[in-house]
Amino acid sequence: MNIQFREQTDSVAPLTVKTAIADCDIHPARATRTELYPYLAKRWQHHLEVYGVHAYQGMMEGPPYPKAQPNASRRDAYPPEGGPQGSSLSFMQKQLLDPNNVQLGVLNPLNTGQGIRNHELSAALCSAINDWQIDKWTSKDKRLKASIVVGNEDGLSAAAEIRERAGDRNFVQVLLLSRNVEPLGQRRYWPIYQAAEEAGLPVGVHAFGFGGNPITPSGWPSYYIEEMVGHSQCQQSALASLVLEGVFERFPKLKMVMIEAGFGWAPSLAWRLDKVWQRLRSEVPHVKRPPSEYIREQVWWTTQPMEDPERREDLFDVIKWIGWDRLLFATDYPHWDYDEPSRVLPAGVSEANREAFYLGNAKKLYGIA
Amino acid sequence: MARHVIAPVDELPPGTRKFLEIDGRPIAVFNIKGEYFGLMNRCPHQGAALCEGPLIGLAQSSEPGEIEYTKLGEIIRCPWHGWEFDIRTGQSYCDPRRFRVKAYPAHVEPGASVVKGPYVAETIPVKVESDYVVVEL
Numbered sequence: 427m428n429i430q431f432r433e434q435t436d437s438v439a440p441l442t443v444k445t446a447i448a449d450c451d452i453h454p455a456r457a458t459r460t461e462l463y464p465y466l467a468k469r470w471q472h473h474l475e476v477y478g479v480h481a482y483q484g485m486m487e488g489p490p491y492p493k494a495q496p497n498a499s500r501r502d503a504y505p506p507e508g509g510p511q512g513s514s515l516s517f518m519q520k521q522l523l524d525p526n527n528v529q530l531g532v533l534n535p536l537n538t539g540q541g542i543r544n545h546e547l548s549a550a551l552c553s554a555i556n557d558w559q560i561d562k563w564t565s566k567d568k569r570l571k572a573s574i575v576v577g578n579e580d581g582l583s584a585a586a587e588i589r590e591r592a593g594d595r596n597f598v599q600v601l602l603l604s605r606n607v608e609p610l611g612q613r614r615y616w617p618i619y620q621a622a623e624e625a626g627l628p629v630g631v632h633a634f635g636f637g638g639n640p641i642t643p644s645g646w647p648s649y650y651i652e653e654m655v656g657h658s659q660c661q662q663s664a665l666a667s668l669v670l671e672g673v674f675e676r677f678p679k680l681k682m683v684m685i686e687a688g689f690g691w692a693p694s695l696a697w698r699l700d701k702v703w704q705r706l707r708s709e710v711p712h713v714k715r716p717p718s719e720y721i722r723e724q725v726w727w728t729t730q731p732m733e734d735p736e737r738r739e740d741l742f743d744v745i746k747w748i749g750w751d752r753l754l755f756a757t758d759y760p761h762w763d764y765d766e767p768s769r770v771l772p773a774g775v776s777e778a779n780r781e782a783f784y785l786g787n788a789k790k791l792y793g794i795a
Numbered sequence: 796m797a798r799h800v801i802a803p804v805d806e807l808p809p810g811t812r813k814f815l816e817i818d819g820r821p822i823a824v825f826n827i828k829g830e831y832f833g834l835m836n837r838c839p840h841q842g843a844a845l846c847e848g849p850l851i852g853l854a855q856s857s858e859p860g861e862i863e864y865t866k867l868g869e870i871i872r873c874p875w876h877g878w879e880f881d882i883r884t885g886q887s888y889c890d891p892r893r894f895r896v897k898a899y900p901a902h903v904e905p906g907a908s909v910v911k912g913p914y915v916a917e918t919i920p921v922k923v924e925s926d927y928v929v930v931e932l
C-alpha cells in the first residue's frame with residue numbers, strides 16, 4: 427500500500443480526454459487596478475485618478491458584502507502567482523479550459539465601464555476593456571472569444587463601439603447587463619440592437635448591473651440570497667420589455683442570450699405574456715405575434731445556475747418547452763456558484779441533445795466552425 | 796479497515812490540516828484543538844476539493860430573530876457552493892438525509908504501538924519515542 431503526500435490537494439482535475447464543451451460564461455478579471463491604463467487615453471487615466479467613476483448605483487462594486495465567498499469566487503480559484511480569481515490566463519487554462527476540454531469559452535467581463543454616469547468615460551473604459559480582452563486573453567488562447575462591452579446607457583456610442591468591432595473574430599457577442607437605468611426594451615437601447623443585428627452578433631444580457639434600481643422589484647432586500655433570486659426576476663422584466671416594446675418585431679434577426687439567471691421561469695413568463703397580450707393587444711399593436719413566439723425564436727439561455735428540481739422530469743419538461751437547441755452550457759468560472767460540467771445534466775438525455783447542450787448550440791449561435 | 800500513519804504529531808499542530816491521497820482516495824485530516832478528524836476530500840455535490848474550504852460554525856435559529864452560533868470551527872464549508880458539513884460525522888446540513896461526506900476516524904498513537912502494527916506507514920520513518928497521527932480507512 428502506498429501513501430503519497432502532498433502539500434495541498436491539487437484541486438485541478440487530471441487532464442483526461444473529455445467530451446468537448448463550450449463554456450458560455452467565463453469572467454476574466456483584471457490583476458491590478460491600473461491594468462487597463464495602457465488602453466486608456468492619458469486624459470481618462472487622469473480623470474480616474476482625480477474623480478473616479480460615478481455610477482447610477484451608489485455602490486459601484488456591488489453591495490458591500492463578500493457574496494458567499496471572497497470576490498464571489500471559488501476559494502480554489504486564486505491564481506498561484508497572486509491577483510484576484512480569474513485574472514490569470516495560465517491558471518484558467520489549467521483549472522478550467524484544459525481539464526474540461528473547453529473548445530469555446532465566451533468571456534463576459536464584469537465591473538467594466540458599464541452603468542457609469544459620465545458617458546464619455548463609460549465609452550472609453552468599455553473600449554479599453556475590449557482591447558484588453560484581445561491582448562490578454564483571446565489573442566493568447568484561440569479557444570477564448572470575447573464579448574463586446576459597451577457603454578449601454580448611451581445607445582449611440584455603444585452602437586459605434588459595436589460597429590468598430592464588427593467582423594473582428596475575437597468577438598462573438600455584445601454584452602449588456604440586466605439592471606439598467608430603464609428596462610432593456612426602451613428606445614435609448616435600440617441603437618445597440620440595430621448595430622448588433624447588422625453585425626450578426628447576439629446580444630448577451632448578463633445578470634447584474636448598476637442602473638440604480640433596487641435588486642428586487644420590491645426594493646432592496648436584507649439578504650444576499652434574495653439578490654441571487656432577484657436576478658431571474660430582473661431578467662424577466664428585461665425580457666418582457668424587449669418583447670413588449672417591439673424590439674424583436676423591429677429587429678427580427680436579433681438574437682438575445684439570457685446569461686446567469688436560470689431558465690426555469692421562461693415558460694411561465696411566456697404563458698403569462700401570451701395571455702395578457704390576447705386581452706390587451708390594442709395597447710401594443712406593434713407586437714404582432716404572441717410574445718412566446720418571439721421568445722422561442724430569438725432568445726437563447728445559458729445554463730448556469732442550472733435549475734435543479736427534485737424530479738428530473740420537471741427539468742426536462744421545461745427544457746422541452748424552451749428547446750434543447752436553445753440552451754448554452756456555462757460554468758460561470760471563477761465565481762462560487764460555478765457549475766461542474768460533468769455533474770449538471772441528469773441522466774436520461776439523448777446523445778444528440780447532450781451534444782447540443784454542451785457544445786453544438788453555442789458553436790452554431792456564435793458562428794464557430 | 797487499515798490504519799495509516801500520516802504524520803508525526805508535531806507536523807500537524809492544532810489549527811492545521813493535511814491533504815493526502817490514500818489508495819487513490821483524497822483524504823484530509825484536521826487537528827482542531829488537539830482533536831483529529833479525517834474526511835473524504837471530495838464534495839458529494841459537484842466534486843470540489845471540499846476540505847480546502849473554511850472551517851466555520853453552525854448558525855441555527857429556533858425562531859426569526861434568534862440566532863445561535865455553535866460548533867465553532869467544526870463545520871467545513873465547501874469552497875465552491877458553500878454546502879456545510881460537520882467534520883466530526885460528515886453529516887451535511889443542507890440535506891442530511893441525502894448527502895454526507897465520508898468521515899474517517901483519526902487519532903494519535905504512540906510510536907511504540909505503531910512500530911508493532913498493524914499500521915501502514917511506508918513513507919514515514921517511525922520512531923518509538925514519538926507520537927503519530929493515524930487515520931483509519
Ligand code: FES
Pocket residue numbers: 838839840841842843845873874875876877878
Ligand atoms: S461542490 Fe461542494 S457545494 Fe457544490
